[in-house]
Amino acid sequence: MLPVSSRINKIRDILAQKGIDALLVSDEKNIYYLTGFPWGFRLLIPLDGESTLFVHSVNYEAAKYAIRDAAGLRIELIRVGEKWGQKIISVIGGGGFKAVGFDRISATEYARIRDSLRSLNLECLEEAIWSLRKVKDEFELTLIRRAAELTRRGMIKAFEVIRPGLMEWEVAAEIEYEMRRLGSSGVAFDTIVCSGPESAFPHGGFGERKIEEGDLVVVDIGAKYRGYCADMTRTFIVGKPSEKQKELYDIVRRAQRLAIKHVRSGVRAKDIDEAAREYIAGRGYGEYFVHSLGHGVGLDVHEPPTIGPTSEEVLSCGNIITIEPGIYIPGFGGIRIEDTVLVLEDKATNLTEISEGEELIS
Numbered sequence: 489m490l491p492v493s494s495r496i497n498k499i500r501d502i503l504a505q506k507g508i509d510a511l512l513v514s515d516e517k518n519i520y521y522l523t524g525f526p527w528g529f530r531l532l533i534p535l536d537g538e539s540t541l542f543v544h545s546v547n548y549e550a551a552k553y554a555i556r557d558a559a560g561l562r563i564e565l566i567r568v569g570e571k572w573g574q575k576i577i578s579v580i581g582g583g584g585f586k587a588v589g590f591d592r593i594s595a596t597e598y599a600r601i602r603d604s605l606r607s608l609n610l611e612c613l614e615e616a617i618w619s620l621r622k623v624k625d626e627f628e629l630t631l632i633r634r635a636a637e638l639t640r641r642g643m644i645k646a647f648e649v650i651r652p653g654l655m656e657w658e659v660a661a662e663i664e665y666e667m668r669r670l671g672s673s674g675v676a677f678d679t680i681v682c683s684g685p686e687s688a689f690p691h692g693g694f695g696e697r698k699i700e701e702g703d704l705v706v707v708d709i710g711a712k713y714r715g716y717c718a719d720m721t722r723t724f725i726v727g728k729p730s731e732k733q734k735e736l737y738d739i740v741r742r743a744q745r746l747a748i749k750h751v752r753s754g755v756r757a758k759d760i761d762e763a764a765r766e767y768i769a770g771r772g773y774g775e776y777f778v779h780s781l782g783h784g785v786g787l788d789v790h791e792p793p794t795i796g797p798t799s800e801e802v803l804s805c806g807n808i809i810t811i812e813p814g815i816y817i818p819g820f821g822g823i824r825i826e827d828t829v830l831v832l833e834d835k836a837t838n839l840t841e842i843s844e845g846e847e848l849i850s
């Protein structure tokens with residue numbers, strides 16, 4: 489069972505510290521994080537008393553079932569055709585709050601609440617929720633480890649099937665089928681299989697190229713398990729690698745290992761980025777490393793903490809982050825190696841490691 493009541497208690501600690509009377513949660517993943525229900529519409533957590541989970545009729549029975557054991561949480565049904573904006577305003581208005589925090593809200597909804605409840609202070613608490621979500625509890629780690637294992641299995645499948653003559657989409661289909669077959673609840677993002685010169689596009693090409701002998705093939709994939717994501721990239725060289733391909737692959741692999749060695753609790757995210765960036769720059773390819781070194785992973789595939797040159801984050805135990813240096817040379821191709829790692833007291837645990845014997849360079 490999800491430890492949601494302890495998470496809601498932590499929210500209340502934050503509200504008390506900041507002198508805010510209630511939190512209105514709109515982000516679906518934040519609602520899932522705080523209630524265990526994936527299709528909530530809004531969640532109102534007052535400093536004291538019962539929280540209210542707003543759900544549309546289509547999700548009402550599922551919500552009753554999912555939160556049947558959750559104490560201190562009541563469901564407010566939004567009926568078909570009912571004006572949900574007014575309903576939420578009337579519940580907030582009825583609470584007698586002076587200050588209400590929110591996570592993310594549309595400009596329209598913000599204006600509607602502000603204009604209806606003129607004496608209410610609205611304060612953004614998005615960062616405060618991230619401060620909780622960034623540090624994964626044991627329950628979340630179990631789910632992310634599973635997502636990471638499914639992702640590894642998808643990557644091993646990629647290694648098995650990639651060969652000249654295959655379309656990129658065929659490789660993507662094999663990977664996704666393997667992860668699904670083993671229990672993945674979906675993909676964390678659109679699968680990237682990107683070959684030849686198009687491998688120089690970090691976010692992938694069009695998936696419509698036929699793989700050829702001598703290609704670099706960037707495979708960036710993520711399985712999802714009960715809402716939690718993993719993220720992993722390997723770059724394959726089809727056939728015999730050229731000297732240049734070997735050189736670049738070696739630089740990226742060393743940069744990635746070096747960066748992972750720096751990961752532990754208390755380290756500044758920008759120092760980890762710098763370790764990899766300086767290594768790549770020192771080998772002459774600094775201008776071709778065109779993105780941040782990594783990012784947090786959890787219910788979102790890209791979430792705080794960002795591991796980049798301007799990040800103000802300091803890592804702590806329980807963060808899950810990616811380490812993904814890359815070199816992308818227009819017209820030649822790209823290489824990226826990415827793992828999802830867990831930050832511990834004095835080291836990182838690599839959740840998507842492929843053991844030495846299975847090293848995925850063909």
Ligand SMILES: [Mn+2]
Nearest residue numbers: 719810812826
């Ligand atoms: Mn990534």
